[in-house]
Amino acid sequence: MFPSDTAVWIVFPVILPLVAGLLCFLFKRGTFGIALAAAIGNFFVVCFLIYQMLVYGPMRCYIGGWHPPLGISLRIDGPALLMLLMTAATGLAVTLYARGYFLFRISDPLRARRHKRQQYYFWPLWMLLLTGLNGLFLSADIFNLYVTLELIAVSAAPLAALSGKPASLRASYRYLLISLIGSLTYLLGVVFLYRSCGVLDLALLQNLAGDGLGISTALVLLTVGLMLKTALVPLHFWLPPAHANALAPVSVILSALVVKASFYLLFRFWFEIFAPIISPSSLNFMGTLGALAIFWGAIQAMRQQRLKLMVAYSTVSQLGYLFVAFPLSMFVDGGQVWSIVVFIALTHACAKSAMFMVAGNVYLHLGHDRIKSLKGVRSSQPITVFAYGIAGVSLMGLPPSGAFIAKWMLLSASFASLQYWWAVVIAGGSLLAMIYVFRVMSHFFVIPEGESSKKNVSLSPLLEWPPLILALISLFLGLISPWVLKIVLYKDSGLLAQIFQGGLP
Amino acid sequence: MKKKWNNHIRGRNPFQLLFLFLLFMLTVILAVIFCNIPEKSSVLEAGIVSMQNQSGVNSPVTAVLLNFRGYDTLLEVMVLLIAVIGVWSLTKATSFGNTADISPVQLGVVHLLTPVMCLVAAYLVWQGSHLAGGAFQGGAILGAAGVLLLVSEIPWTHAVPALVLRIGLVFGPLIFTGIALYCLWARGGLLDYPTGSAGWLILLIETTCALSIGLTLALLFAGGRPDENGSEGDIQ
Amino acid sequence: MSYSILTFFDLILVLTLLSLSWHLLNSEDIFKAVVLFISFGLLMALAWVRMRAPDVALAEAALGAGLTGPLFLAALRRMNRCHKGERRLDIDENRDGDNEKKMEQPHQRS
Amino acid sequence: MITTMLYSLTGLILFGMGFYTLIIHSHPLRKILAVNVMATGVFLILVATAYIPVGQGDIDPVPHAMVLTGIVVSVSVTALALIFACKVQENSNLDLLRKRNHRKPMKERGL
Numbered sequence: 001m002f003p004s005d006t007a008v009w010i011v012f013p014v015i016l017p018l019v020a021g022l023l024c025f026l027f028k029r030g031t032f033g034i035a036l037a038a039a040i041g042n043f044f045v046v047c048f049l050i051y052q053m054l055v056y057g058p059m060r061c062y063i064g065g066w067h068p069p070l071g072i073s074l075r076i077d078g079p080a081l082l083m084l085l086m087t088a089a090t091g092l093a094v095t096l097y098a099r100g101y102f103l104f105r106i107s108d109p110l111r112a113r114r115h116k117r118q119q120y121y122f123w124p125l126w127m128l129l130l131t132g133l134n135g136l137f138l139s140a141d142i143f144n145l146y147v148t149l150e151l152i153a154v155s156a157a158p159l160a161a162l163s164g165k166p167a168s169l170r171a172s173y174r175y176l177l178i179s180l181i182g183s184l185t186y187l188l189g190v191v192f193l194y195r196s197c198g199v200l201d202l203a204l205l206q207n208l209a210g211d212g213l214g215i216s217t218a219l220v221l222l223t224v225g226l227m228l229k230t231a232l233v234p235l236h237f238w239l240p241p242a243h244a245n246a247l248a249p250v251s252v253i254l255s256a257l258v259v260k261a262s263f264y265l266l267f268r269f270w271f272e273i274f275a276p277i278i279s280p281s282s283l284n285f286m287g288t289l290g291a292l293a294i295f296w297g298a299i300q301a302m303r304q305q306r307l308k309l310m311v312a313y314s315t316v317s318q319l320g321y322l323f324v325a326f327p328l329s330m331f332v333d334g335g336q337v338w339s340i341v342v343f344i345a346l347t348h349a350c351a352k353s354a355m356f357m358v359a360g361n362v363y364l365h366l367g368h369d370r371i372k373s374l375k376g377v378r379s380s381q382p383i384t385v386f387a388y389g390i391a392g393v394s395l396m397g398l399p400p401s402g403a404f405i406a407k408w409m410l411l412s413a414s415f416a417s418l419q420y421w422w423a424v425v426i427a428g429g430s431l432l433a434m435i436y437v438f439r440v441m442s443h444f445f446v447i448p449e450g451e452s453s454k455k456n457v458s459l460s461p462l463l464e465w466p467p468l469i470l471a472l473i474s475l476f477l478g479l480i481s482p483w484v485l486k487i488v489l490y491k492d493s494g495l496l497a498q499i500f501q502g503g504l505p
Numbered sequence: 506m507k508k509k510w511n512n513h514i515r516g517r518n519p520f521q522l523l524f525l526f527l528l529f530m531l532t533v534i535l536a537v538i539f540c541n542i543p544e545k546s547s548v549l550e551a552g553i554v555s556m557q558n559q560s561g562v563n564s565p566v567t568a569v570l571l572n573f574r575g576y577d578t579l580l581e582v583m584v585l586l587i588a589v590i591g592v593w594s595l596t597k598a599t600s601f602g603n604t605a606d607i608s609p610v611q612l613g614v615v616h617l618l619t620p621v622m623c624l625v626a627a628y629l630v631w632q633g634s635h636l637a638g639g640a641f642q643g644g645a646i647l648g649a650a651g652v653l654l655l656v657s658e659i660p661w662t663h664a665v666p667a668l669v670l671r672i673g674l675v676f677g678p679l680i681f682t683g684i685a686l687y688c689l690w691a692r693g694g695l696l697d698y699p700t701g702s703a704g705w706l707i708l709l710i711e712t713t714c715a716l717s718i719g720l721t722l723a724l725l726f727a728g729g730r731p732d733e734n735g736s737e738g739d740i741q
Numbered sequence: 742m743s744y745s746i747l748t749f750f751d752l753i754l755v756l757t758l759l760s761l762s763w764h765l766l767n768s769e770d771i772f773k774a775v776v777l778f779i780s781f782g783l784l785m786a787l788a789w790v791r792m793r794a795p796d797v798a799l800a801e802a803a804l805g806a807g808l809t810g811p812l813f814l815a816a817l818r819r820m821n822r823c824h825k826g827e828r829r830l831d832i833d834e835n836r837d838g839d840n841e842k843k844m845e846q847p848h849q850r851s
Numbered sequence: 852m853i854t855t856m857l858y859s860l861t862g863l864i865l866f867g868m869g870f871y872t873l874i875i876h877s878h879p880l881r882k883i884l885a886v887n888v889m890a891t892g893v894f895l896i897l898v899a900t901a902y903i904p905v906g907q908g909d910i911d912p913v914p915h916a917m918v919l920t921g922i923v924v925s926v927s928v929t930a931l932a933l934i935f936a937c938k939v940q941e942n943s944n945l946d947l948l949r950k951r952n953h954r955k956p957m958k959e960r961g962l
Binding site: 008011015018019021022025026061062063064065066070071072117118121124125128131132135143144147148150151154155157158161162192195196212213214217 | 543576588590594
């Protein structure tokens with residue numbers, strides 16, 4: 001098998017979508033075939049990497065053969081692989097859904113040319129965005145992370161503006177500017193870090209990170225930059241219009257994947273690189289911002305009239321849970337800092353993408369997505385409504401879903417650490433989530449007296465099955481949580497890996 | 506007419522003044538912190554000098570750009586390509602005025618200058634291996650030549666078919682990725698140049714990337730996708 | 742803290758850079774701001790040469806000033822072409838949508 | 852040492868000035884100019900940290916490579932942002948013309 005330090009396969013999650021993006025831009029026909037092949041290949045490579053990591057433990061790949069202080073190194077460990085798995089699974093579902101979406105759009109001759117152009121430009125941008133995401137989850141070098149963040153920002157903004165409507169153009173223009181400011185603040189943080197440590201590699205930074213003033217300023221700058229990109233509450237104003245006005249497959253990508261990439265970096269910086277200089281008060285500050293996000297997002301979601309805006313605001317709210325995990329991660333049983341975050345991120349990615357796909361289906365079928373007039377969609381699109389129900393249930397965090405496991409860990413951690421207010425925040429958040437999910441469900445099921453229930457509108461399977469499968473994955477994530485925890489266990493703890501794996505070289 | 510150029514600079518409402526003051530304090534704090542970070546002798550620099558000869562290129566910056574941190578440059582060339590794809594997905598190209606009112610002097614200068622700029626670009630790319638220069642500087646000069654051609658409305662610049670443009674755009678990154686994969690196959694590591702052939706491989710990458718970057722920058726200036734009124738069949 | 746003749750040159754360069762960027766960012770008219778930005782880019786190229794970074798100087802001169810400047814001018818021209826009849830010099834950023842008033846009396850400062 | 856201090860200070864002041872203009876002014880082109888000035892400021896700090904006077908040994912090339920990458924990335928992002936600004940401007944003009952014209956008879960419309 002492969003020697004563990006020159007692992008050849010680590011590079012493929014980046015190279016596959018990159019080559020696919022280039023080919024999709026080059027050829028006009030057959031772009032869906034290339035994109036699907038890249039998505040499936042990416043999924044299998046990530047599964048193979050997970051298998052390889054379980055056998056060999058966390059691995060590093062030095063690009064160009066140069067070791068860290070000089071070259072760039074990619075490393076895979078538990079959390080990175082789970083984020084890659086999340087991106088691969090959601091990406092495959094989005095690729096299929098986008099195919100169905102554009103086929104449906106092109107079928108009506110009125111604006112076929114415009115939708116054909118949108119489809120043509122969707123595939124290269126989506127593949128290169130996937131390259132940026134995989135590159136970010138794999139990379140272990142702060143300047144390389146800046147380049148991948150830029151890659152994601154530059155490919156996400158035109159994707160969001162693909163629909164061409166004035167509202168989506170304004171929203172994605174503001175999104176581009178905000179992520180530019182975020183990247184520049186991040187870069188200033190990198191400059192401060194390079195000035196005080198002289199090294200760019202994350203592993204070397206970890207043991208160099210003393211408690212100098214320069215390093216804590218670098219951490220503050222990095223955090224502000226990444227918070228801007230993760231749309232935490234005070235800086236969240238750009239997210240709802242950008243995600244709601246985009247095309248359905250694009251808003252899935254933005255909400256489920258792009259927002260998580262910058263959060264993943266934030267969490268890794270706080271709990272791995274700068275762990276020694278993190279003070280409990282700063283953790284609590286992030287926790288309060290998270291709590292603010294939960295309540296503000298939920299209240300706004302309840303007030304929205306349009307389905308897509310409601311789902312976008314629920315993204316803002318669910319991101320709050322990721323930040324509430326900051327103060328409680330220390331007290332999780334078994335010391336697994338990453339377990340809560342991984343479960344929330346995986347469940348939210350699947351459930352949120354299912355919800356946005358459902359919103360897209362409703363928009364395709366009814367021509368609008370005003371919640372008030374969603375009369376009788378249950379009878380015309382049963383599978384879509386079923387998928388919405390399951391996604392809503394797992395978003396709320398009811399038992400079998402992964403969010404339940406995460407909320408259970410959060411609650412037990414808050415009780416263990418006698419910080420009961422976090423428990424109140426979590427329970428309240430779930431209650432509010434229940435309210436805005438069921439508000440829409442009720443409109444789905446109400447059939448006005450006058451009309452008879454519409455017959456079943458047969459949307460193409462590509463449109464209906466991906467949301468259902470994703471919703472079911474998010475629902476039954478809780479049942480496979482022991483294996484997920486086993487993967488998370490394999491963080492840089494090589495020793496632990498060997499104990500479980502019987503002492504491999 | 507009253508002197509108008511700076512009347513709105515004095516922050517009219519107090520919030521602007523408050524924000525200016527806060528920002529000024531933040532900058533001062535950052536400056537104070539930055540200045541008394543202890544002088545850290547960069548451990549990197551020692552490493553590079555010793556590895557210099559193995560990188561096949563003796564200008565340190567090009568060695569870092571294309572050999573030690575070649576992965577960064579690969580992703581960065583992709584950022585340039587995405588910018589063009591994004592611009593093409595948003596708008597159509599605009600014409601910079603009709604060919605009637607382009608003065609013959611400008612046409613003369615352009616016909617004289619473009620070959621010289623291409624020569625300078627080639628020299629910069631060649632010089633990149635041992636002095637200051639490289640793919641991006643050469644590409645920038647080529648881009649400037651493209652801008653000159655576009656501005657002076659040279660007729661053939663609008664008649665270039667979209668497929669040729671797309672091939673030109675994708676050519677550089679594709680060759681770069683191809684060479685990276687070749688190294689992966691040959692030496693088992695991405696961008697791990699086989700010993701001895703690092704020099705000319707880097708030169709090959711630099712020339713192809715310079716061409717693509719030049720075309721990319723010219724198309725970014727054109728500001729939109731070429732209008733496809735010719736071939737109705739395929740997608741605009 | 743070695744003082745040399747270069748430090749005197751640095752001071753002049755730094756002060757010019759800062760005053761140029763101040764005028765650039767707070768100038769009354771966008772077109773003037775773009776022209777100042779191009780000269781700012783060229784002066785930055787000089788600063789890079791002073792910092793012993795010739796590659797960066799070349800890139801800044803060619804990309805920062807030589808290409809971003811024309812991009813801005815093309816964008817400005819494209820944005821002004823939408824205002825049929827509005828002359829370039831009157832474009833001012835605080836027109837916030839009251840174009841009708843601006844159309845009737847272009848020189849009146851609102 | 853004094854040169855590094857001087858140029859890093861300039862870079863930081865440029866960053867602050869750009870950030871202030873970015874927030875205060877509303878014209879899209881001015882915001883993109885401010886972003887460029889901020890980026891140049893950050894790059895100036897980065898190269899200033901690696902500056903060593905001529906006599907005392909050669910320079911650490913990594914910041915120069917980072918700044919080169921940064922300049923190319925900021926040029927491509929600026930080009931994209933400018934096209935966005937043009938499209939947003941065109942749409943807002945169309946709305947204005949449409950809003951202003953719905954009262955006028957057909958022949959006077961400026962469309």
